[in-house]
Amino acid sequence: MSSTFHGIEIGKRAIFAQQTALSVTGHNIANANTEGYTRQNAITQASNPLSYPGMNVGNGPLQFGTGVETKEINRIRDSFLDGQFRSQNEQLGYWDVKHDTLSKIEGTLNEPTDNGLQASFDRFWQSWEDVSKEPDSLAARAALLSNANALAGRFNQISNSMDQLSTDLQNQLSTNTQEMNNLTKQVSALNVQIAKITASGQQPNDLLDQRDLLIDKMSKMADITVRPAGNGMVDVLVGQEYLVKGDQNYPISFDATTNQTKLNGKNISFTSGEMAGMVESLTKDIPSFMAKINELVTVFSREVNQIHRDPAAMNLDDIQSLKNDPNAVTDQIPFFVAKGGTGDPTTAGEITINPLILSSLNKIAAARTANVSDAGNANLLNNLKFKNVSFSNQSTTMNNFYRTIVGDVGIKTKEAMQMGNNSDILVQQAESRRQSVSGVSIDEEMTNMVRFQQSYNAASRYISVMDEVLDKLINGTGRVGI
Known part of the structure; x- marks a missing residue:
């Protein structure tokens, strides 16, 4: 079974990944007029999953996702x-x-x-x-x-x-x-x-x-x-x-x-x-x-x-x-x-x-x-x-x-x-x-900034939801008869 705080961990990783993407976007914008600068891109991938055994999953355990991680910051150059x-x-x-x-x-x-x-x-x-x-x-x-x-x-x-x-x-x-x-x-x-x-x-x-x-x-x-x-x-x-x-x-x-x-x-x-x-x-x-x-x-x-x-x-x-x-x-x-x-x-x-x-x-x-x-x-x-x-x-x-x-x-x-x-x-x-390949486009970077910002906000909201769930679990259960 997954950890009780598994959802919080997924949200945290999502925030870190989007925060990294926003930092890379900011770096691109800051160097838009820097001679010789090549725009960069944060490459993300799903983090290593956890095994999730169960009685109804056949002969092997399920793979339980753990969120996202930044694989590399790629330099876009031909x-x-x-x-x-x-x-x-x-x-x-x-x-x-x-x-x-x-x-x-x-x-x-x-x-x-x-x-x-x-x-x-x-x-x-x-x-x-x-x-x-x-x-x-x-x-x-x-x-x-x-x-x-x-x-x-x-x-x-x-x-x-x-x-x-x-x-x-x-x-x-x-x-x-x-x-x-x-x-x-x-x-x-x-x-x-x-x-x-x-x-x-x-x-x-x-x-x-x-x-x-x-x-x-x-x-x-x-x-x-x-x-x-x-x-x-x-x-x-x-x-x-x-x-x-x-x-x-x-x-x-x-x-x-x-x-x-x-x-x-x-x-x-x-x-x-x-x-x-x-x-x-x-x-x-x-x-x-x-x-x-x-x-x-x-x-x-x-x-x-x-x-x-x-x-x-x-x-x-x-x-x-x-x-x-x-x-x-x-x-x-x-x-x-x-x-x-x-x-x-x-x-x-x-x-x-x-x-x-x-x-x-x-x-x-x-x-x-x-x-x-x-x-x-x-x-x-x-x-x-x-x-x-x-x-x-x-x-x-x-x-x-x-x-x-x-x-x-x-x-x-x-x-x-x-x-x-x-x-x-x-x-x-x-x-x-x-x-056209390596140069920084301010319009494109602004679009990415909005995209990563919304993803960051969604991850933050997800953590808030998980916090409410845990609050209900911890503080709202086990009080029958009191």
């Missing part, structure tokens, strides 16, 4: 949706960095504006045309020198901007490396705490949320793989190398001299995430862009210098010398030189005007005969803009080659922007699906 979100988050991080880098390269070119390289080229060619009209005019020569200097300065500026962009990316990559190491350290520390609580038979829901949030942040930085380990722990890998293995974490290092990242003593390559975008920008995008700019500088300065230092080319000093001595040797100096040298420049960072020309406008070779009114050389230099010249993979004009560079950067920038926008949409969709 690991498949987590994987989808992190996969898209990696792509978003990659394209964000790529777009940022390419936008800065595009901004450095500053096309099409009056301050762009194309405008500087146009003013340079126009200056030779002006000199061809007045070859002995010092004003026209001064304008040519100013525009040539501005053109060389634009090349220098592009080179300096790319050097600075590379330095910024290296600093950012170094910072991200430190941040990644900090995250892996926190994940391994949480693994330890989670393992201890899991081993004791409890469920560390809030710690699991903290760990998942850290892993979400890591997913935007690198293409990580998350694997379950024992006692609720997880391992985190990049490729085949461990970032986190149980309670151990392994730091990433970055070498700015080689733009190489290392993990566990090995070079590692990222395929997506912010760090992949930074490494690719440093090792591919910027070098590829600068290689084309440097090729333009090499071909441009070579073509200009070939005409300017041609034995037939003459400057004002040459003309005066030939008047005094018909056998005098002409200067035959280049127009552009490498900084600190006399050879033709081959990079945007080293191109500059010949110091001899900077010190004397007379050194500009505009003629091809010993006549100050002759503009044969100026005409050749002016027409150079229309000449097809040989580049590494094509024969075209210098203006067209530069437009190809601008177009290529523009196409890549637009592609990165579109891919970034697509990735952002996919991340939002993945997060929306995840929140």
Whole structure:
């Protein structure tokens, strides 16, 4: 037979179970706006029954119910949706960095504006045309020198901007490396705490949320793989190398001299995430862009210098010398030189005007005969803009080659922007699906609160009924004849 106070015990368990459910609901509501929080649910089950023997129950005893108990507080989370979100988050991080880098390269070119390289080229060619009209005019020569200097300065500026962009990316990559190491350290520390609580038979829901949030942040930085380990722990890998293995974490290092990242003593390559975008920008995008700019500088300065230092080319000093001595040797100096040298420049960072020309406008070779009114050389230099010249993979004009560079950067920038926008949409969709499962709905929690409250009230009322029954049994019986 059951205990006299069996009903009270059932009511007590019901109150405790509903009280726990209300507490979980309150916890959900309190953390409705907490980043990374996963809603929780109190799972109840019937408590172990008692045997209830009797004369009319066949060969075995009946099972007599003892009420309800809270089995666990469940964290409502879908690991498949987590994987989808992190996969898209990696792509978003990659394209964000790529777009940022390419936008800065595009901004450095500053096309099409009056301050762009194309405008500087146009003013340079126009200056030779002006000199061809007045070859002995010092004003026209001064304008040519100013525009040539501005053109060389634009090349220098592009080179300096790319050097600075590379330095910024290296600093950012170094910072991200430190941040990644900090995250892996926190994940391994949480693994330890989670393992201890899991081993004791409890469920560390809030710690699991903290760990998942850290892993979400890591997913935007690198293409990580998350694997379950024992006692609720997880391992985190990049490729085949461990970032986190149980309670151990392994730091990433970055070498700015080689733009190489290392993990566990090995070079590692990222395929997506912010760090992949930074490494690719440093090792591919910027070098590829600068290689084309440097090729333009090499071909441009070579073509200009070939005409300017041609034995037939003459400057004002040459003309005066030939008047005094018909056998005098002409200067035959280049127009552009490498900084600190006399050879033709081959990079945007080293191109500059010949110091001899900077010190004397007379050194500009505009003629091809010993006549100050002759503009044969100026005409050749002016027409150079229309000449097809040989580049590494094509024969075209210098203006067209530069437009190809601008177009290529523009196409890549637009592609990165579109891919970034697509990735952002996919991340939002993945997060929306995840929140539909794991997120806290205030309306739903308020409904649950009313449901659990009414169950709590009913359990309380049940205890009141059992109390009246016991009062009648104890105080209202056994008093006959008194």
